[in-house]
Amino acid sequence: MFSDPFVTGLLGLAAMFALIVLQVPVGIAMGLTGVVGCGLIIGFGPALTLLATEPSSAMSSEGYAVIAMFLLMGNFAHVGGLSRELYKLAYVYLGHLRGGLVFATVGACAGFGAICGSSVATAATMARIALPEMLERGYAKSLAAGSIAAGGTLGMIVPPSVVMILYGILTENSIIALFLAAIVPGVIAVVFYFIAVFIVVRRNPEAAPVGEKAPWAERRRVTIQSWAVVLLAVMVSGGIYSGIFTVSEAASVGASVALLLAIFRRRLTVKNFLAALGDTAANTGMIFVMIIGASVFSYFATLSGLPAATVSWIQGLGLPPFLVLMLLMLFYLILGAIFDTIAAMVLTLPFVYPLILGLGYDPVWWGVINIVVIELGMITPPIGINVFVLHGMAKDLPLSTIFRGVVPFIFADVARLVVLITFPALSLWLPGAMGWL
Template sequence: MSGPLAMTAIGFAGLFALILMRVPIGVAMGISGFVGFGILSGFGPALTLFGTEPAQVLSNANLAVVPLFLLMGSLATVSGLSDDIYRLVYAMIGHWPGGLACATVGGCAGFGAVCGSSPATAATMGQIALPQMLRRGYSPGLATGTIAAGGTLGMLIPPSIVMVIYAFLAREFVIDIFVAALLPALLAVVLQVLAIIVYVRIWPEAAPAGERIAWRERARIVRNSWGVVIMIGSVMGGLYSGIFTVNEAAAVGVLVAFLFAMFRRSLNRRSVIRIVRETASNTAMIYVIIIGASIFTYFVTATRLPGALTQTFGDMDVPPLVIIVAILAMYVALGCVFDTISSMVITLPFVLPVVTGLGYDAIWWGIVLIMVIELGMITPPVGMNVLILHGIDRTIPIGRIFTGIIPFAIADLIRIAIIVLFPALALWLPTIVR
């Protein structure tokens, strides 16, 4: 154990040193993996990785959905679908005490279904919902905390980009990951709404009730939201009914979002250039991270650390649940420093064999992993979504936003504990679909 652990520790030290030098994380993983694998197996075989791994990643059809989902999310934002989702949910429950916050959670869930990105969901809903909540007398802490926490739903509600990447790295069927996430995602929405209700019961002045919208006006809003229904229904319905493959569903989603943007005349030369630039840059960043992770995985595998860790943990006289909890605590800390994709791809080569070696399912672990890393995106000292909300309204101190996060962080911890203790909640639906 000491040999593989020492060699891997040196590799990680080099990786973190490069990251501190502002080297992009995908490039840093590629360099560290190349040097480490070269020392262990020779620099001749290591050099071939720079040819084989990019070719394998770029030619993989399963990853083609990444740019398609990114493009679909950008088109949905430009076409105003995010506003439609928010107006629809607010029309139904906005008159409750704390109803605007509950509507924001619902809007985040709806937009997450067409976006697949946590930061993008937080940024979009922050621009839409934050001014309205502040204007209606909501506490700044509750308002920003709701949006930051609701933004994390973007990664958990399928179709999710992170789930696609996890399925590729773990060699699992992506549809199984999507289906497994449905009940945990529903549980996440319910627990976040319950957190708001409990918060408002204790501090009613933090979230005054909004005005009740007449049924005639609600019907009009529902009629005007037909684009949202068509888009989500075409992608999710076609995907889960077996009519579309994942790639086909993503392509249909792009087409529907594009036609809707054309119908609303929200596309012009400037918006098209911005959409293409955002999609291309984000796709390139994700592909570089995946390629770097693939090269780094060769190094970790060559050290024989995964097998050594699996054997060591298997020989320990502690329940497997204790080891899982320790791993989850590590991911909470990593989530405070790295983004979701980086945290996952850096650690998956040696963590996944340990988890499956303890008898747990790789699909279940993918759901738990995404949930716990997303928790890190709203917890100090960094908290990516918190920084996004602070950037939208700099008059609200970061400390105030973190204070507003507390009830939602508690709800997230409860959700993670439920899924960890009852894995069937994530594995029941995939068994039915199969």
């Protein structure tokens, strides 16, 4: 056993990042480092028990079951055709404007993000639905692709969000408070994206041809046809915020309703049912591996004293809290460009969360800011994950074209981040007014 736990902690941190660089999955790298590190500090007998207690705790947690249910709801909603109907609904009201299909895409991304709660899933779904529509109508490839890559990031900020649920569980904050805190930032995100699109098409009208205005009869017809989307959103979000359902119950009800809608519409086949279950299981398994790995590594980090030492060291520098916050923003921007959102968050929570509390910032507000800045990293060159997802689904679109298209949305995200940091009340007033803070 090492005599200095702090040195062991530093070596463990370096070893974990080395494993990640060597392409070891993040969850496994964290878990392996945590077990070995704990073994060096307290002995390998007690350390190895973590391999039994932490998976057992995670698998038996009702809170973590919410993640699987929301992922399943999103998959069943896609099978039931709700994502396509949501896009049609946005299009009949916005399609006649210059850049209307882009407005509709951003709006549909926000709506579908509220159903599935996943950034990558939202981008992938809208790439299948919206990209062909925009390209067929003569929209610039960069604008069409950029709007989908950026719009996909709304899947993580618009509640219910899988990442917010995970943040709430890992930091023991109210999930409902986090959902309420994300509503206004989510609306601001959509508005700022609309402004970015308006500026782009105003400067370059050829990038977005004007479509025909849908008659009111058509709008009414599409609105009526979209009843399933409205029903699912009202039952899940309305049930949570009104107090009828807990978050766990709302997730289960949402998954059940989405499945019944797919059956009712005769769109559920054995093949796509199994595909939905398989996709849910794969993503849930990936998240659980990261949760278990993060739990083991967090235990090791606490034993080594690294988080407390990090907080003391940064506070000892005498830097203003705002400057520390800006450095964290830069750090997460880089991290978000390299790692998946969930991986980036669970990787850093053991160190950053105590620091945020020590600086006096609200943990619910930080949860929103944390997710926003990591999502910004997901479209930031050179390694924006959403951009690569889109490129993988539309290989004829060069990466340079997609990255060029996301630039206006990056500026919009930076502006949103500045607003949310400058005015924390935009995130906190709603959960406070409803008694969740």
